[in-house]
Amino acid sequence: MKKDPHLGLSDIEWQLLNSFQHDFPLVPEPYKEIGKQLGISEEEVLQRLQHLHECGMVSRVGVVLRNGTLGVSTLAAVEVPPEDLERVAQIVNSFSEVNHNYEREHALNLWFVVTARSQQRLMDILGQIESKSGSEVLMMPMENNFHINLGFPIH
């Protein structure tokens, strides 16, 4: 494990980020348990995680679900003229069912993931994005459960 010196993280913070991405302790006082493993107090674990969350390095302490557990989701892409990208990105963002939305280097330059309660709602959202943006939305739903989530080992 190599620590990036530019981030200004302590060894403890680095370990919190790196060593607890899997197997969060399922015990009544999990942060105390993590503290034990790191040789620090529960309070310090909570403070550090709070800090890492506030500075954006930690998205959350929580779960990643198997795709399709609740609702229906798809990856989608649109080709937007560069000068119109900001506007279309905001249209896409306006749906709370959109959880990722990135500009990518390609003719298809806006890529987002929509997860909705039902197939009908999913299609409704994509239809609205298409009509408000004026661009065709391509839909790339996941097939079966072919999904490997390996966490984010930091080397």
Added chain:
Amino acid sequence: MSMQIVSDKESDLIEAIQSGFPLTARPFHDIGKLIGQSESEVIATLKNLQERGVIKRMGVIVRHRELGFKANAMVVWNVPDELVAEKGKLIGDMDFVNLCYLRARVLPRWPYNLYCMIHGRQRDEVLNNIVKLESYCGMEDIAKEILFSQRRFKQQGAHYFSPKSNQPQTMK
């Protein structure tokens, strides 16, 4: 497409933790209080969901960009259907691949079906890793495209349903 693979009780719990566990001394107790379940019930349900593979991973979920991994490529290949399972398994051996998906093609515009996310500190590092991956997995001759990310407009955990007013205030 949507299958009922979780019970109502499990679904209540999943909704309550969709934006993360509270950063409190007894997070499972606090979540349980919001949805009328005991601490031990919450823990048992989470364990069970993990064992069934509904929960794929539980713990600290990081944001790669903020950790200095600013080069993020989505790599897509057009892998013949009969080779997909084999290639996907091999890709799983690569420690720099964070996610790997099989997705529907959108013909004729988009012939690609296998997707990988590869993050690195520098673009060169990511490109080198893609070369390594293709050589290890025998994918040098398969058509592909590399799409580096530019602006991030949104990144959040999946919110399957509109937030309810009684959602736990996670992360304070």
